[in-house]
Amino acid sequence: MFCLMNEILEKILVRYPANRKDSLLPILQEVQQVNGYLTDDLIAEVGRTLNMPVNKVFSVAAFYDQFRFRPHGLYHVQLCRGTACHLHGSLSYLGELEKQLKLKAGTTSRDRRYSLELVNCMGACESAPVIRINDVYHPHVTPEALTRIIHSLKEKTE
Amino acid sequence: MAILNTPENKEFLVEKILKSYSTIFDKANSDRLALVKRDKVIHPVIYIGTGTCGLIAGAGNTLTAVEQYLEKNNLDAEIIHVGCIGLCSMEPLLDVQLPGKSRISFHHATEDRVEGLLDAVFHHLLLEETVLGQYKHPGHEDWANMPYVLQMPFFALQHRNILRNSGIISPWSVDDYIAHGGYRSLYKTVLNYTSDKVCEIVDQSELRGRGGGGYPTGKKWALALGTGSDQKYLICNADESDPGAFMNRAIIEGDPHRVIEGIAISAYAIGASNAYIYVRSDYEQSLVILEKALSQAKEYGFVGENIFNSGFNLHIHIRQGAGAFVCGEETALIASIEGKRGIPQSKPPFPAEKGLFGHPTIVNNIETLANIPSIMENGPGWFKSIGIRESRGTKIFSIAGKATHTGFIEIEMGTTISDIVVSIAGGTKGNKQLKAVQFGGPSGVCLPVQDLNTPVGYESLRALGSSLGLGGIIILDEDTCMVNLSKYFMEFLQKESCGKCIPCREGTRRMRNILEEITRRPREDSSHETLERFKGVVELESLAEVIRDTSLCGLGRNAPNPVLSSLKWFREEYEEHIFDRKCKAGICHDLRTFFIDVEACNGCNICKKKCPENAIIGSVKLPHFIVESKCTGCGICFDCCKFNAIYFK
Numbered sequence: 029m030f031c032l033m034n035e036i037l038e039k040i041l042v043r044y045p046a047n048r049k050d051s052l053l054p055i056l057q058e059v060q061q062v063n064g065y066l067t068d069d070l071i072a073e074v075g076r077t078l079n080m081p082v083n084k085v086f087s088v089a090a091f092y093d094q095f096r097f098r099p100h101g102l103y104h105v106q107l108c109r110g111t112a113c114h115l116h117g118s119l120s121y122l123g124e125l126e127k128q129l130k131l132k133a134g135t136t137s138r139d140r141r142y143s144l145e146l147v148n149c150m151g152a153c154e155s156a157p158v159i160r161i162n163d164v165y166h167p168h169v170t171p172e173a174l175t176r177i178i179h180s181l182k183e184k185t186e
Numbered sequence: 187m188a189i190l191n192t193p194e195n196k197e198f199l200v201e202k203i204l205k206s207y208s209t210i211f212d213k214a215n216s217d218r219l220a221l222v223k224r225d226k227v228i229h230p231v232i233y234i235g236t237g238t239c240g241l242i243a244g245a246g247n248t249l250t251a252v253e254q255y256l257e258k259n260n261l262d263a264e265i266i267h268v269g270c271i272g273l274c275s276m277e278p279l280l281d282v283q284l285p286g287k288s289r290i291s292f293h294h295a296t297e298d299r300v301e302g303l304l305d306a307v308f309h310h311l312l313l314e315e316t317v318l319g320q321y322k323h324p325g326h327e328d329w330a331n332m333p334y335v336l337q338m339p340f341f342a343l344q345h346r347n348i349l350r351n352s353g354i355i356s357p358w359s360v361d362d363y364i365a366h367g368g369y370r371s372l373y374k375t376v377l378n379y380t381s382d383k384v385c386e387i388v389d390q391s392e393l394r395g396r397g398g399g400g401y402p403t404g405k406k407w408a409l410a411l412g413t414g415s416d417q418k419y420l421i422c423n424a425d426e427s428d429p430g431a432f433m434n435r436a437i438i439e440g441d442p443h444r445v446i447e448g449i450a451i452s453a454y455a456i457g458a459s460n461a462y463i464y465v466r467s468d469y470e471q472s473l474v475i476l477e478k479a480l481s482q483a484k485e486y487g488f489v490g491e492n493i494f495n496s497g498f499n500l501h502i503h504i505r506q507g508a509g510a511f512v513c514g515e516e517t518a519l520i521a522s523i524e525g526k527r528g529i530p531q532s533k534p535p536f537p538a539e540k541g542l543f544g545h546p547t548i549v550n551n552i553e554t555l556a557n558i559p560s561i562m563e564n565g566p567g568w569f570k571s572i573g574i575r576e577s578r579g580t581k582i583f584s585i586a587g588k589a590t591h592t593g594f595i596e597i598e599m600g601t602t603i604s605d606i607v608v609s610i611a612g613g614t615k616g617n618k619q620l621k622a623v624q625f626g627g628p629s630g631v632c633l634p635v636q637d638l639n640t641p642v643g644y645e646s647l648r649a650l651g652s653s654l655g656l657g658g659i660i661i662l663d664e665d666t667c668m669v670n671l672s673k674y675f676m677e678f679l680q681k682e683s684c685g686k687c688i689p690c691r692e693g694t695r696r697m698r699n700i701l702e703e704i705t706r707r708p709r710e711d712s713s714h715e716t717l718e719r720f721k722g723v724v725e726l727e728s729l730a731e732v733i734r735d736t737s738l739c740g741l742g743r744n745a746p747n748p749v750l751s752s753l754k755w756f757r758e759e760y761e762e763h764i765f766d767r768k769c770k771a772g773i774c775h776d777l778r779t780f781f782i783d784v785e786a787c788n789g790c791n792i793c794k795k796k797c798p799e800n801a802i803i804g805s806v807k808l809p810h811f812i813v814e815s816k817c818t819g820c821g822i823c824f825d826c827c828k829f830n831a832i833y834f835k
Contacts, residue, residue: 049524049525050523050524050543051525052525053506053508053522054505054506056508057508087527088525088526091510091528091684093509094508094509095508109678110430111429111430111586111587111628111675112429112430112587114671114674115587115588115666115671147468148427148429148509148511149427149428149429149430149431150468151238151426151431151435151466151468151469152239153429153430153431153432153584153592154239154275154277154586154593155239155243155274156586158242165241165242167242
């Protein structure tokens with residue numbers, strides 16, 4: 029696994045000039061896009077290339093909401109918690125999602141089928157409340173629609 | 187189609203249209219321009235709104251359905267992807283322009299309706315309820331009895347300058363932008379004006395920063411221009427992390443080249459050869475469009491080395507924000523680009539003197555920069571003539587929440603908030619009563635109904651204790667609980683506080699705890715607890731003052747705003763939560779008291795079995811009752827009742 033990642037990492041790192049600390053965020057973003065999340069090894073490797081201590085790299089990565097240190101589930105459910113979605117009752121959907129998928133917000137289920145994430149705002153406030161599953165957006169979610177969404181999600185994984 | 191994106195067309199557009207628009211303009215050229223601008227079309231043209239809002243509403247499927255329809259009926263038509271016109275709640279929008287006829291727009295054009303809509307339009311039999319409206323054009327024949335888009339209440343009060351191309355032209359085509367007058371200002375500026383002159387023109391126009399601070403743009407630029415350095419930077423801030431705001435997305439997805447042109451002129455004005463666009467990473471579609479636009483601009487020589495042979499070089503880099511609200515603050519944004527944690531620094535030195543990598547840097551909001559091309563084109567006097575004193579020009583707002591029409595709008599400064607809320611947004615959805623308008627994002631304020639006659643402007647809103655903010659407007663109706671909303675904002679700000687200043691880091695947490703205390707179910711309802719809660723509210727105000735006075739950046743200084751403003755205008759709601767332990771809107775779940783409607787209850791026994799506190803009594807087939815002293819207000823009985831016999835107060 030690590031050997032494979034190293035190759036991918038090399039491909040990414042070649043495109044950035046060495047020792048430029050300002051490349052850190054774009055590199056981490058690309059690495060996360062390829063691998064899905066950041067592992068300790070990847071962070072160490074990025075630090076080595078940029079000549080930065082690993083704790084510095086980790087402190088930057090931990091500061092930003094975008095970076096994840098745990099893998100996603102097969103179906104990554106994102107619930108928008110923006111102001112417009114909040115007004116349309118997204119909090120009550122959180123409870124329902126947690127109950128139905130049997131996991132807490134910000135975690136991945138043990139069988140790696142689902143993961144649930146709260147997002148500050150997806151910038152789709154006109155369609156509030158919004159739930160995103162992998163790349164598909166579900167606008168104007170109602171309690172009935174949510175039941176349907178969860179049902180079809182469960183059907184897909186079984 | 188064939189006419190766009192060919193080398194001859196590129197040469198025609200750049201040489202004839204862009205560089206010498208006013209001098210060489212004969213009939214052959216204007217005929218050709220009409221074809222490029224699609225003022226005259228030979229085949230039908232179908233426009234589909236494929237901005238983020240359109241795609242979420244199902245524009246992708248609409249597109250497939252249109253393609254299938256054309257193939258099935260063997261029709262030759264051009265499909266153009268456009269951004270959003272602003273009426274996001276009506277998406278997906280599908281426009282059709284038949285040769286010689288006006289462009290007509292259909293709302294809610296989901297895939298299942300495509301066939302019917304296209305059949306109707308090709309047979310000239312339109313159904314009025316499917317039509318949004320038509321675009322008036324002198325060379326086109328109007329559709330009979332169809333409304334005009336720009337005369338609709340949503341558009342009639344708007345003053346569209348930055349957004350004038352949004353939803354009309356294709357954001358994917360630089361040719362389209364040039365044909366509609368694009369990049370002319372850049373050409374004029376780099377060849378005719380010195381950097382000093384550009385700063386002077388912008389200063390004369392009285393343009394102020396649209397990012398919330400409202401600092402005069404021309405003055406800021408002059409400061410950076412006057413600072414000697416071999417390298418200067420311009421940063422375009424499109425890291426719109428305010429929950430509930432999406433104007434920046436709209437600008438990028440509607441007209442990305444306007445942003446690039448604005449950046450190029452601004453970089454020329456301050457003498458910067460490198461510029462960054464910092465876009466929020468959640469805006470995936472915007473990033474794709476922006477990258478495409480930038481590569482086209484490079485190909486045409488509007489960005490890169492020696493632009494228009496003037497000796498001016500500019501390299502633009504796109505950076506993805508990594509999801510930190512505090513990075514909207516300029517020094518935090520600079521730290522983020524440098525690859526550090528996005529933590530604000532104290533000023534002075536201002537970034538204009540010592541910013542990115544220690545060089546003079548100007549950070550401008552994307553909307554400020556999008557204003558620049560029109561100011562250079564029409565002159566500062568034109569810009570000054572729009573708007574009111576101290577707030578010139580137009581402002582883009584996004585409307586979300588409980589409004590009838592949600593989307594984004596551009597209005598002249600000085601338009602009243604009630605015009606925006608009532609006339610443009612169409613008031614609240616479902617005839618609910620309007621309660622308040624939330625202005626300026628999580629660190630903005632809630633304005634009550636009686637303040638809505640205020641004209642929009644920097645100073646008029648400052649007088650109300652608010653700021654113009656980025657321009658997010660959230661409409662709140664009677665079903666909104668102000669205490670709950672304040673708690674939501676404090677939760678958000680507490681989470682997003684970078685942790686540098688203790689008053690902000692700990693103060694926001696304390697404020698959130700106090701608000702949680704108010705909205706939580708009492709453990710024992712002694713008068714002592716009520717007093718504690720009341721003391722909390724008094725403490726809220728003094729805490730707010732400390733946070734405001736001692737925090738470094740705008741996030742901390744404005745953090746108490748939502749609580750203070752709702753305390754000021756909706757104090758009785760706080761008191762109701764504290765003393766009566768009631769939430770009128772029914773949003774604060776812990777404060778609900780449940781009752782069973784004796785008439786509707788048929789004694790199915792389900793709620794009794796589900797109640798975790800054994801608070802429901804009653805026999806099978808007889809109405810049940812809730813023992814109030816045992817009920818914890820969890821709402822399980824309410825959710826499980828199939829007969830809607832349980833209600834709360």
